Amino acid sequence: MxxxxxxxxxxxxxxxxxxxxxxxxxxxxxxxxxxxxxxxxxxxxxxxxxxxxxxxxxxxxxxxxxxxxxxxxxxxxxxxxxxxxxxxxxxxxxxxxxxxxxxxxxxxxxxxxxxxxxxxxxxxxxxxxxxxxxxxxxxxxxxxxxxxxxxxxxxxxxxxxxxxxxxxxxxxxxxxxxxxxxxxxxxxxxxxxxxxxxxxxxxxxxxxxxxxxxxxxAAWMEKQPLPMRGILPAPARIWGRLSETGDSETTCPLSVAQGRIWAAEKANRNKTFACRRPDSAGGISGRDSEARGTVLKAGTVWFRYGRQEDFVLREASLEIFRGEIHVVLGGNGSGKTTFLNLLAGVRKPQRGKIRIQEGLRPAMLTQNPKAMLTADSVQEELEELSERFGYGEKEVDDMLERFRLRDVSGRHPYDLSGGEQQKTALAKLLLLRPDLLLMDEPTKGLDVFAKRELKTVLEELRREGKTVLMVTHDLEFAAEVADRCSMLADGEIVCTDQGKEFFASNLFYTTQTNRMMRGFADRCVVPEDVAYE
Structure with a gap:
């Protein structure tokens, strides 16, 4: 039945x-x-x-x-x-x-x-x-x-x-x-x-x-327009890309294990894999970040929620440079959101200091977008702060178009899907033209199209000299956009590396592409890195 x-x-x-x-x-x-x-x-x-x-x-x-x-x-x-x-x-x-x-x-x-x-x-x-x-x-x-x-x-x-x-x-x-x-x-x-x-x-x-x-x-998706294929797991996308260059296999791998079996079979047939961009993740090259100056710095920060509670953060230190996209990763309960709230000034540390560049205009996208949505429609939500921050109808229309929100502009924000709420909250923040954008799980609920648009937005902000600090569990997205990545564990920042080096060096906190191609084409981080020699 x-x-x-x-x-x-x-x-x-x-x-x-x-x-x-x-x-x-x-x-x-x-x-x-x-x-x-x-x-x-x-x-x-x-x-x-x-x-x-x-x-x-x-x-x-x-x-x-x-x-x-x-x-x-x-x-x-x-x-x-x-x-x-x-x-x-x-x-x-x-x-x-x-x-x-x-x-x-x-x-x-x-x-x-x-x-x-x-x-x-x-x-x-x-x-x-x-x-x-x-x-x-x-x-x-x-x-x-x-x-x-x-x-x-x-x-x-x-x-x-x-x-x-x-x-x-x-x-x-x-x-x-x-x-x-x-x-x-x-x-x-x-x-x-x-x-x-x-x-x-x-x-x-x-x-x-x-x-x-x-x-x-998966086979049906491979025949759809290119942007839609982004929802497929990395092994399927790699298979699809290489199929277009002479690979006639009909079985599409859907997991890392299936992808490694496929790669081994290709290697046994004298196919040699190579990494197209061994020195950059997602097309973003490493830069001399320190030369651009520090906009935010946390030094040996300690924090706990109650006097009888254990410390969530212990000697956590982090330096953020102007014009970079910096991603903080870590396990559930490691203190990432707590650390972001401290950096945003929402909470104060019990020990240590947090310094933000004077005159900087910060904005924060919280993990729960509903906390930012107070109007009766999406249109009103984006217009709410227009007089205070000096933007008008054209800027609102541009945001509705950019995030594909025009069709729901008249609906109450609470009637939207989680992804649409996330896009509405982000659009509202971007209208404020922040110099420092703090983001807690910004890709939560977003589809592949919205992630592509978010990537474009973040890259535009970086070109304008704006700074982005992001906390996320979305390793695939982080690998595409991050200039630098930090790992938070046991209450402190245990490592900080350039984006490519971070993912290429990890075993668990890395991308599907890296896990699949390890031993076949090292240092591949995103599907676009993988090619035949």
Whole structure:
């Protein structure tokens, strides 16, 4: 029996002129893991919310949805929007208590869940002390404890570091495999999950354009316009590029392991790989950053949230130079967001000093874009600070066009997808013309098109002499744009390198391209680096 059946389903938001979803046909079998993909704003989040009655948006429906699952679990895009209790222990118990379960049953389910997810050390913590990634894992654990038959995941790895994302997806696969739970997951980052999925569902403008097995979908994507292919994992993109130069293989690798097997087969056939740009990552060459002068400096900074708490940062030091794009990477809970808040002046360190160049105009994009959105429409949001900062209608129109927000300019920001909210918040900041842009997970929720535009924006800011400091888990994007990268671990900056050198030297915190081509063509960091000799 199918867990879910959708027939000619359509949905139009209240007051909207165009439907958000139109003529959808979809069946999910019991125990199936399906990926829901497509550009930001194509309707993925709307569809997932329509499948969960308690959070279904207000609007007009057509067609039918038949749910054969009694209990449906949902993990939202933004962890903060789903957490309702003060501590981890209370959060895990909240859903079970609302199901009316007996106390002994609740204790047993909580014990099982804590051990399954390995979150025992978090039990006594307050939820506001967790990192974004830890909050998302807590959300999954709390939903799983309620034993759903259908699990809806809305970009669950957007705030997880690469290692935590892999562990999260392994947990999802284990839940599906051992419990037979059907999973429908919306996702932009496909590197870790595509090869393990049963089906990919591709949406555009509220319509399902293609459904098929991962290999079939990848082959279909290779025939689409070049920008769309950017959503494919690096091994598939490398295979596609080299296919255009004489490689007639028909099996497209979808993971690093499959990519290395393919590369080994090519090497056995006397094909030799080479790195086209061994000294630059993503076409960005290393420069003498120090000659441009320091705009922001943190010296031996210490910080903790309470007098009885452990220090989150210990002797953290970092120097940011004018006109560079500097990326800070690290695991969930390592203190990246805390460090960024200190550098932005949102919090003060207990020890150490932070100096910012006098007269510099800073702006900060927070991890939760909703915190920046206060108007009743996207248009009003971008116009809100026009008088204070001296920009006009033309600049607003340019931003709407640049970030592809014109079609949603009349909608309330809270009715947008996570990616559209992120683009709106970023557009609002850029209208302020900052000299120093601090960004916390700026690619969260962005599709491949929006990432390309963000890359263009960052490169323009750098050419204008502006400075960008970014905290992110998106290693692939960081490798394309970073002039320098720093690693934050155990409360301090443990290393800082030029972008190319950073990724070429790492084993875990590196790109799929580097992991796939190591030993075949060293120092390849992005797919464009890989070529035949």
């Amino acid at each position: 199918d867990a879910l059946e959708v027939k000619q389903f359509g949905f139009t938001y209240a007051g909207a002129g165009e439907p958000a979803l139109e003529g959808l046909d979809l069946n999910l079998g019991t125990g199936e893991l399906a990926l829901l993909c497509g550009p930001a704003g194509c309707g993925k989040t709307t569809l997932l919310r329509c499948l969960k009655q308690e959070i279904s948006p207000v609007g007009e429906r057509t067609g039918a949805i038949s749910l054969h699952a009694t209990h449906i679990g949902y993990v939202a895009q933004s962890p903060e929007n789903q957490l309702v209790m003060d501590t981890v222990r209370h959060e895990l118990a909240f859903g079970l208590e609302n199901l009316g379960l007996l106390p002994q049953v609740i204790r047993r389910r909580m014990a099982e869940t804590v051990n399954f997810f390995g979150i025992g050390p978090w039990l006594g913590k307050k939820v506001n002390e967790l990192s974004g990634g830890q909050k998302q894992i807590l959300n999954l654990a709390a939903v799983t404890a309620m034993q759903p038959e259908l699990l809806l995941l809305d970009e669950p790895t957007a705030q997880l570091d690469p290692i935590a994302a892999g562990e999260f997806l392994q947990a999802v696969e284990k839940i599906r495999r051992e419990l037979g739970i059907t999973v429908l997951m919306s996702e932009h980052r496909l590197e870790e999950i595509l090869s393990g999925a049963d089906r990919v569902i591709w949406m555009e403008k509220g319509v399902i354009k293609m459904q098929g097995r991962p290999g079939e979908w």
